[in-house]
Amino acid sequence: MMVLTSRGFLAPRNEDATQCEKGVTISWRDLSVYATTKDNRICKQLINNVRGAVKSGTLVAIMGGSGAGKSSLMTALAYRSPPGVIVHGDILVQGHPVSPSYMRLHTGFMHQEDLFVGSMTVMEHLMFMARMKLDRRTELRQIRIRINRLLQEIGLAHRSGTQIGTSGEKVLSGGEKKRLAFATELISDPKILFLDEPTTGLDAHSAGVLIAHLKAVASQGRTVLCTIHQPSSSIFNAFQQIILIAEGRIAFIGTGVQAVQFFASEGHHCPPAYNPADFLIATLATAPRDEDASRRNAQRICDAFLVSDASKENDLITQLELHISNSYNVRKFLNVLTKLSFTLRLSSNFIFLYSFQWTGETEETYKFKEPWWWTKLYLLINRGTIQVIRDPNVQLLRILLKLCLAILVSLCFFGAIKLDQLGIQAVQGVLFILVTENTFLPMYATLATLPQEMPLFLREHRAGLYTPHLYYLARVISLIPGLIIEPIIFVMIVYWVVGLRNSIEAFALSVIVVIFTMNVSTACGCFFAAAFDSVPLAMAYLVPFDYILMVTMGPFIKLGTLPAYVQWVKYISWLLHSTEALTIVQWDGVHNISCEVEDPELPCMTDGSEVLDRYDFDADNYWTDISFMAVSYVVFHCMGYACLWNRARYK
Numbered sequence: 302m303m304v305l306t307s308r309g310f311l312a313p314r315n316e317d318a319t320q321c322e323k324g325v326t327i328s329w330r331d332l333s334v335y336a337t338t339k340d341n342r343i344c345k346q347l348i349n350n351v352r353g354a355v356k357s358g359t360l361v362a363i364m365g366g367s368g369a370g371k372s373s374l375m376t377a378l379a380y381r382s383p384p385g386v387i388v389h390g391d392i393l394v395q396g397h398p399v400s401p402s403y404m405r406l407h408t409g410f411m412h413q414e415d416l417f418v419g420s421m422t423v424m425e426h427l428m429f430m431a432r433m434k435l436d437r438r439t440e441l442r443q444i445r446i447r448i449n450r451l452l453q454e455i456g457l458a459h460r461s462g463t464q465i466g467t468s469g470e471k472v473l474s475g476g477e478k479k480r481l482a483f484a485t486e487l488i489s490d491p492k493i494l495f496l497d498e499p500t501t502g503l504d505a506h507s508a509g510v511l512i513a514h515l516k517a518v519a520s521q522g523r524t525v526l527c528t529i530h531q532p533s534s535s536i537f538n539a540f541q542q543i544i545l546i547a548e549g550r551i552a553f554i555g556t557g558v559q560a561v562q563f564f565a566s567e568g569h570h571c572p573p574a575y576n577p578a579d580f581l582i583a584t585l586a587t588a589p590r591d592e593d594a595s596r597r598n599a600q601r602i603c604d605a606f607l608v609s610d611a612s613k614e615n616d617l618i619t620q621l622e623l624h625i626s627n628s629y630n631v632r633k634f635l636n637v638l639t640k641l642s643f644t645l646r647l648s649s650n651f652i653f654l655y656s657f658q659w660t661g662e663t664e665e666t667y668k669f670k671e672p673w674w675w676t677k678l679y680l681l682i683n684r685g686t687i688q689v690i691r692d693p694n695v696q697l698l699r700i701l702l703k704l705c706l707a708i709l710v711s712l713c714f715f716g717a718i719k720l721d722q723l724g725i726q727a728v729q730g731v732l733f734i735l736v737t738e739n740t741f742l743p744m745y746a747t748l749a750t751l752p753q754e755m756p757l758f759l760r761e762h763r764a765g766l767y768t769p770h771l772y773y774l775a776r777v778i779s780l781i782p783g784l785i786i787e788p789i790i791f792v793m794i795v796y797w798v799v800g801l802r803n804s805i806e807a808f809a810l811s812v813i814v815v816i817f818t819m820n821v822s823t824a825c826g827c828f829f830a831a832a833f834d835s836v837p838l839a840m841a842y843l844v845p846f847d848y849i850l851m852v853t854m855g856p857f858i859k860l861g862t863l864p865a866y867v868q869w870v871k872y873i874s875w876l877l878h879s880t881e882a883l884t885i886v887q888w889d890g891v892h893n894i895s896c897e898v899e900d901p902e903l904p905c906m907t908d909g910s911e912v913l914d915r916y917d918f919d920a921d922n923y924w925t926d927i928s929f930m931a932v933s934y935v936v937f938h939c940m941g942y943a944c945l946w947n948r949a950r951y952k
């Protein structure tokens with residue numbers, strides 16, 4: 302019989318598949334979590350040598366006062382502790398020690414803040430996530446069926462075509478976004494689901510709806526753990542198990558009713574008609590005016606729990622899991638032995654040779670297969686393109702701005718281009734605008750977009766969805782169409798309205814230069830955006846860098862007269878190379894430039910080569926300039942990628 306496995310691939314029903322359907326028990330022993338300083342020294346113990354277990358099909362609330370260690374415990378169990386946090390101890394699933402990659406593959410983790418690409422629709426988002434997360438052998442038809450079923454289950458079927466919206470726009474409500482985040486984690490059918498404060502920011506009704514969904518998911522056999530802040534009585538009662546944390550220690554594990562009874566046995570009686578959740582948290586919380594006494598009280602409760610029946614019950618579950626795991630391993634080994642068929646073969650010349658042959662189907666046959674890298678790249682490019690096309694700030698406004706600027710520039714220089722001395726000045730003015738307009742605007746626009754996406758990138762990268770190089774490559778590719786269309790529009794208007802050199806070849810060569818200029822500028826923006834944590838910091842370095850590039854781009858100072866200590870700038874300045882290439886296109890081979898005033902005292906350039914000489918430009922350098930810009934483009938992107946990779950490693 303065929304079943305849909307946890308990662309979407311159809312596999313024959315076998316023991317593992319059945320186990321997955323049933324869900325898994327997670328247990329932990331001697332678990333400690335430490336925060337470290339930048340030089341890797343332990344600075345704080347966040348979780349102090351705790352143990353516990355949660356059986357499959359259970360909805361669990363991790364509760365405690367603020368700073369008690371709820372998130373630290375949950376992220377440690379999920380193998381998703383942030384960098385700089387060290388976890389010691391055993392985390393077991395079905396009694397087996399598990400690896401981070403196992404946890405990444407078989408568990409879902411819903412973060413407290415929702416991060417989405419707001420311009421995508423609910424369906425597009427789930428499709429993206431499903432294709433990123435599911436086995437590559439899963440058919441698109443199966444994915445669609447799964448998404449539609451999921452949307453029905455979480456009550457978002459009628460919103461499937463709606464754009465998610467960014468934090469500023471209210472397209473999906475807060476509750477709907479939470480449910481979408483929940484569906485995103487459910488899409489890969491995880492065995493264990495971790496949720497960090499899923500009800501925060503929701504009204505009582507939406508919180509109730511979400512918890513009802515969690516309960517339904519747990520009832521299907523999944524293990525669901527969530528940290529929660531001050532749940533209402535009805536939400537508290539929905540949890541089948543609660544884990545109370547105080548000062549990094551476990552104060553209780555069991556049902557809500559058992560917790561209230563245990564606290565009563567320790568002399569803390571919950572008043573009638575009082576929300577038990579509030580009572581339990583308040584009993585363990587540190588009172589601001591009496592910190593020492595309340596800390597001692599919490600420690601006393603934690604100590605009492607260690608020797609309580611509830612604690613022993615938990616230890617029993619862990620022991621049982623270990624036992625089952627060991628016997629499972631023995632059974633598996635015996636299975637292997639029976640499936641080995643030893644074949645004796647008689648060699649013609651020699652004695653008996655024996656060989657053994659594997660006849661059974663291994664688990665590996667049905668091992669999860671990640672989507673191909675090119676599928677991931679395609680999905681990322683597609684998402685990037687949707688962002689670019691649908692984000693009016695990025696696309697429409699920029700094109701409109703470009704059109705307005707092009708018309709403005711054209712009006713200013715209209716009729717000024719003539720083959721005389723004033724005409725030379727006007728041409729160089731237009732070229733200056735062609736270069737700078739296609740440098741600074743795209744560069745600063747890029748500077749703002751990458752930091753905005755950084756939290757989403759870091760989260761998805763840490764969840765194992767894709768690597769930094771795929772993300773960076775996709776980002777670059779999805780920008781390219783805009784970076785070709787925009788300069789073409791700008792040059793087309795300015796070039797013909799102003800009346801630059803009247804030849805198709807000169808126009809085409811100018812367009813090539815401006816396209817390269819804009820792409821190098823964007824690459825430079827990507828590098829600065831990836832190198833610095835914030836836009837203001839990146840600007841602080843970029844602005845002086847731009848000034849140096851601009852001052853040394855040609856029109857302001859003759860390059861040969863540059864002081865020796867800034868001579869090197871010409872080797873990195875694409876503005877200079879862009880200006881040189883455009884100037885060559887306009888003046889190479891031009892003769893008979895007239896002098897308005899017949900005064901031998903006044904300088905007069907009658908030939909294009911003299912114009913080029915004036916700026917120290919070389920008529921043979923056009924393709925050198927283009928090559929230089931192409932190299933700059935690659936170098937800036939390589940540096941940008943290296944910075945992004947570095948941030949992905951340490952953040």
Ligand SMILES: Nc1ncnc2c1ncn2[C@@H]1O[C@H](COP(=O)(O)OP(=O)(O)OP(=O)(O)O)[C@@H](O)[C@H]1O
Nearest residue numbers: 336345347366367368369370371372373374385386
């Ligand atoms: N990386 C870290 N470095 C230093 N201290 C940390 C680090 N992470 C957490 N802490 C501290 O450890 C304690 C527990 O943090 P944790 O986030 O687990 O608490 P919490 O119970 O989830 O709190 P809250 O409900 O307020 O989010 C807090 O005092 C917190 O300041």
